[in-house]
Amino acid sequence: MIKRDDGLRILARHIPDEIVVAVYSAAFDWVQIRPHALNYFGVGAMGLASSHGLGLALGRPDRKVIVLDGDGSLLMNLGSLATIANAAPKNFFHFVCENGTYEANGDHPIPGRGRLSFSGIAREAGYAATHEFADLAVFEREIGRVLEQAGPVLIDLKLVPGAESPRDYRGLYAAERRAAFRAAVKQL
Amino acid sequence: MSDSLPGAAIIAAVKSVGVRIVMALPDIVSSEGLLHPISRDPELRMVRVCKEDEAIGISAGLHACGQRSMLLIQHTGLLDSINALRAVAVEYSTPVCLMVGLLEKEPGVAPTKSGRYGVRIVEPILDAMGIAHHLLETEDDVPIIPKAIDWAYAESKPVVMMLGRRPTAP
Numbered sequence: 519m520i521k522r523d524d525g526l527r528i529l530a531r532h533i534p535d536e537i538v539v540a541v542y543s544a545a546f547d548w549v550q551i552r553p554h555a556l557n558y559f560g561v562g563a564m565g566l567a568s569s570h571g572l573g574l575a576l577g578r579p580d581r582k583v584i585v586l587d588g589d590g591s592l593l594m595n596l597g598s599l600a601t602i603a604n605a606a607p608k609n610f611f612h613f614v615c616e617n618g619t620y621e622a623n624g625d626h627p628i629p630g631r632g633r634l635s636f637s638g639i640a641r642e643a644g645y646a647a648t649h650e651f652a653d654l655a656v657f658e659r660e661i662g663r664v665l666e667q668a669g670p671v672l673i674d675l676k677l678v679p680g681a682e683s684p685r686d687y688r689g690l691y692a693a694e695r696r697a698a699f700r701a702a703v704k705q706l
Numbered sequence: 707m708s709d710s711l712p713g714a715a716i717i718a719a720v721k722s723v724g725v726r727i728v729m730a731l732p733d734i735v736s737s738e739g740l741l742h743p744i745s746r747d748p749e750l751r752m753v754r755v756c757k758e759d760e761a762i763g764i765s766a767g768l769h770a771c772g773q774r775s776m777l778l779i780q781h782t783g784l785l786d787s788i789n790a791l792r793a794v795a796v797e798y799s800t801p802v803c804l805m806v807g808l809l810e811k812e813p814g815v816a817p818t819k820s821g822r823y824g825v826r827i828v829e830p831i832l833d834a835m836g837i838a839h840h841l842l843e844t845e846d847d848v849p850i851i852p853k854a855i856d857w858a859y860a861e862s863k864p865v866v867m868m869l870g871r872r873p874t875a876p
Binding site: 539700 | 762771
């Protein structure tokens with residue numbers, strides 16, 4: 519298993535200035551690891567990160583869009599895998615932070631924990647490529663190549679929580695952050 | 707007063723204010739008059755979604771990139787998307803434009819007077835959420851569309867345009 523903050527630190531080295539949509543625990547880690555105006559957090563819960571990401575990918579096909587989804591979150595919006603595969607944005611990279619739990623809501627297990635395959639579902643939905651990583655060294659070695667692939671690509675990261683990041687929900691979802699994101703996209 | 711709602715006029719009105727992407731789920735109310743023609747329109751891109759709340763997220767992402775879009779859905783899908791509307795559109799002040807078929811609403815009858823429970827509750831729910839809404843019942847109502855979409859993007863608010871009858875095919 520990969521410690522989430524370790525994995526995200528490696529990812530951040532490869533995407534210093536790309537658009538990133540992130541949710542819940544991954545978002546709290548990410549904002550510490552890569553504070554940036556091009557971070558997008560206001561997805562409205564209920565698994566909509568991938569859908570916001572699709573809108574961004576269609577709106578800016580010239581830029582990579584990275585989604586740091588949760589496993590519980592994606593289960594709420596599994597149909598988005600078919601929608602995204604059908605829209606086929608080449609710039610869409612869909613990471614699933616699979617820890618097997620609804621970590622932000624009491625650490626309860628997700629349905630199908632340890633049995634269902636997010637990469638399998640995405641592959642059969644029609645994603646251009648899928649990957650699974652459970653080893654940090656392998657992830658570090660391969661992620662650069664993965665990010666050069668044509669999307670949509672799903673990357674399932676088998677994770678455990680790492681060092682705990684501050685849980686500042688209000689700051690994460692602040693209106694100023696959304697305004698800064700729109701301004702930063704305009705400058706790209 | 708006209709007693710029809712021409713799909714071609716609706717599509718032209720939507721395009722006239724810069725909408726170039728339509729996220730849709732099939733709805734028998736709009737299928738012939740809007741959905742099929744939009745799917746063939748070279749000036750419009752259709753994104754077919756599996757659930758209506760996906761489309762609210764997509765619309766928000768497009769808006770963040772400076773692009774206008776519209777949802778074309780049924781009122782059942784609107785009701786299913788209440789939480790996404792609450793969070794993304796209302797609480798985050800995001801322009802989201804929804805064109806919504808009122809399945810089985812009787813033509814010429816106000817939605818709140820419909821014999822269909824699901825139709826009757828749409829406007830009261832939108833009122834409770836503070837979401838602006840307009841009824842498109844006849845061709846005379848088509849000029850509402852560009853004004854409503856421009857308003858939504860100017861004010862960063864959601865707007866719902868309800869199809870009070872089946873639009874006619876071009």
